[in-house]
Amino acid sequence: MSVYTSRNKMGKKLLIHLLLIAGALVMIAPFVWMVLTSLKSLGESTQVPPVILPTKYQWENYTHIFEMLPFLDFYWNTVITTVAKVIGQVFLCSLAAYAFARIEFPGRNALFILFLTVLMVPGQVFLLPQFMIMKELGWLNTLTALIVPGLFSAFGTFLLRQFFMSLPKELEEAAKLDGCNHFQIYWRIMLPLSKPGLIALAIFVALWSWNDLMWPLIVNSTPDKMPLSAGLAYLTGEHTNLTNYPILMAGSVLAIWPMIIVFIFLQKHFVEGITLTGSK
């Protein structure tokens, strides 16, 4: 009996692994293909039947993309935008979230409902007026346009409020008796205790900022002010007529690796962040 069940269990585990591996292959095959194609020559990339491994690795595809396009600018724009949004949003959202979670004040519920409204409304509803504001301010085709609207977030405030509410009340009582004001309590006690929540938000903001497409497409149409996402879209669009797939794939690999590295290293925090948003 016990031999039977343990063999049965092993068989079950093997089956699970086989299913998971099959699924994982489907998940990563496009990435493998991306990397392999990025190292092929143009001829090899369109050969029938397809060549799996390049006969001669064309590393120069990775330098060509910098010669053909302001790819360094794309990078710079993406990095600056992402860093600014992460720092701005984590700071501003945590400030507002602290007040919502920890201070009682007149109008708290009404203001919070306003925040929730922003959460509920689809992005397309904001875009046209946002574009008009950017135009009015003369911010089109500047990094400011990419950054400023992204500094404020109802989602971030909501996420961190959930987090702050889960912390025990006794913490701030002691600080209050010592004469700390709310900013000091927030800065010295709450923030250090909320690292998991802050990191989770930072990762979300970084990911969305890095990959965001529609907004950059709308506000920045000159190539040297585009981030990577819009730059890659531009590459395949009508403007360039580029059909050199190996070089396109090299560009894609260059655009995605930083977020993949961030994800691999901060996997635990990613999972925590998603759990945090999904559990409440």
Add this chain to the structure above:
Amino acid sequence: MNAMSSQLQPEMHAAVQPKTNKSLNRMKRSDWFWAYLMIAPTLIGLGVFYLWPIVQTIYLSFTKWGGFGKYKWAGLHNYELLLKDPNLWIALKNTLIYTVIAVPVGIAISIFIAVLLNQKIKGISIYRTLYFLPVVTMAAAVAMVWRWLYNADYGLINYLLGSIGIEGPRWISDPAIALYAVIIVAVWSSIGYNMVIFLAGLQGIPRSYYEAAEIDGAGPVRMFFKITLPLLTPSIFFVSITSLIGAFQVFDLIYLMLGSKMGNPATEQTQTMAYLFFTNGFESGNGGYAAAVAVVLLVMILIVTAIQMKLQKKWVHYD
């Protein structure tokens, strides 16, 4: 702490009321001062860039746009045009098809994988990483590699299909197929995210339930339907709300995989609501019309979310 003491203390210290009251009021005011100060930056930002634009868009949907960014009041004109526009019906149909297929299929596959990963097996974090890769990858790169894989002439997919004797379709240029080709990619790229939420939900289910069921002689399938699925309904509810809202707004993949209306015969037949909004608002300078599309999209999302909230009482189990 503050609220409590301010309620209790006036009665307790009736004798010294004047002085205490003053200092309490001062404390309360200082609380309020800090609260408003801390909320102000985000509130102002959201007000200018998000709340006011909601009002603006609704207003703009009743205007007609001319050259040089000029617009004037036009009443229901845009909505009348919208009802007559064949593109609206194509976009509505596609958005609904996309939602009805991508959301449930995505949820079902993610639950299946999450259940597999919830067993005691080795390498969970490796699997999780691999399944999550598409989530962290930008749509522009994802779309590009899939376009290449889908290529009818030298794409890998049709080659593989051909090698087992199936003639692959023209995935992204055949109007009858293109939407489904996009849905496959959308599901592929959403699995990792949903899976993590389901995995967290599964880990909240006490082991003892399964042990009890095992003693009663329940098999794995029965356990899944009698224990796992009911207790997972809060996660399923959350994922279905967020993915529905996301599906209604699908844009990136459609725009990137199909390209402009000029180049690809499938694009017009595959456009969605968000695509219709984008082309009108930012490519043909038809702002009032685009605003009307956005308002329709908003109303659709509100209705569907409200229905889901109502229905949840019937199928979501909180314990």
